Amino acid sequence: MSVKLDPRLLTIAEMVRTDGKICDVGTDHALLPCYLYEQGAKNIIASDVNDGPLKSAEATILQYGAQNCVRVMKSDGLRSIPPCDDIIVAGMGGELIARIVTECAFITENTRFILQPMTKAEILRRTLYENGFEILEERTAESSGKTYTVMLVRFSGTKTNISDEFAFFGKNTDEVYRSSVKERLKKLVRSNEALKPLLK
Ligand SMILES: C[S@@+](CC[C@H](N)C(=O)[O-])C[C@H]1O[C@@H](n2cnc3c(N)ncnc32)[C@H](O)[C@@H]1O
Numbered sequence: 438m439s440v441k442l443d444p445r446l447l448t449i450a451e452m453v454r455t456d457g458k459i460c461d462v463g464t465d466h467a468l469l470p471c472y473l474y475e476q477g478a479k480n481i482i483a484s485d486v487n488d489g490p491l492k493s494a495e496a497t498i499l500q501y502g503a504q505n506c507v508r509v510m511k512s513d514g515l516r517s518i519p520p521c522d523d524i525i526v527a528g529m530g531g532e533l534i535a536r537i538v539t540e541c542a543f544i545t546e547n548t549r550f551i552l553q554p555m556t557k558a559e560i561l562r563r564t565l566y567e568n569g570f571e572i573l574e575e576r577t578a579e580s581s582g583k584t585y586t587v588m589l590v591r592f593s594g595t596k597t598n599i600s601d602e603f604a605f606f607g608k609n610t611d612e613v614y615r616s617s618v619k620e621r622l623k624k625l626v627r628s629n630e631a632l633k634p635l636l637k
Contacts, residue, residue, distance in 0.1 A: 457522030
């Protein structure tokens with residue numbers, strides 16, 4: 438039986454390198470680690486801070502026979518996680534993802550973060566750049582009629598303040614994503630006139 442991912446998780450999976458050490462932070466059901474195992478990944482941590490998701494992750498790992506390559510770890514963000522090459526943080530709010538990434542204590546030139554915020558992508562982008570991270574690429578992921586962005590991120594060491602335009606749209610040039618951001622901006626301009634030029 439092979440793992441079936443929804444389009445959102447599939448887009449995330451396609452941005453992960455399968456030849457290194459991988460950690461899926463906030464794994465919940467662990468479908469993504471099991472899919473990556475089926476794609477050839479041999480060293481994957483499925484981590485979560487809550488016991489319920491960890492139980493569900495263990496059941497999924499057994500269901501797909503991935504227990505030799507996928508191990509479950511309890512951790513708040515990356516606090517208890519050993520060094521990894523590709524770190525996925527998906528399906529959480531932008532502020533929480535920003536906290537998890539900026540707390541990472543084992544970054545090297547090779548470290549990559551694959552980030553998919555459900556909300557407040559602009560706060561995530563601002564925090565990343567203020568802390569010396571940069572976005573290499575963004576792709577659109579759609580799920581249940583909603584549009585999200587998935588960011589591929591690395592540490593550059595250069596701290597930058599980004600523009601409002603880059604904070605809201607990032608490196609995602611897809612018209613579907615940009616339209617969804619503009620819909621949100623229409624509500625935000627009611628309390629912040631300075632954002633109005635971004636609607637053009
Ligand atoms: C909505 S689920 C997303 C699951 C999966 N990553 C996805 O994108 O489908 C969010 C998961 O993050 C976990 N989580 C929340 N805060 C966390 C933290 N500080 N560290 C690790 N996991 C966390 C929750 O327990 C939950 O399982």
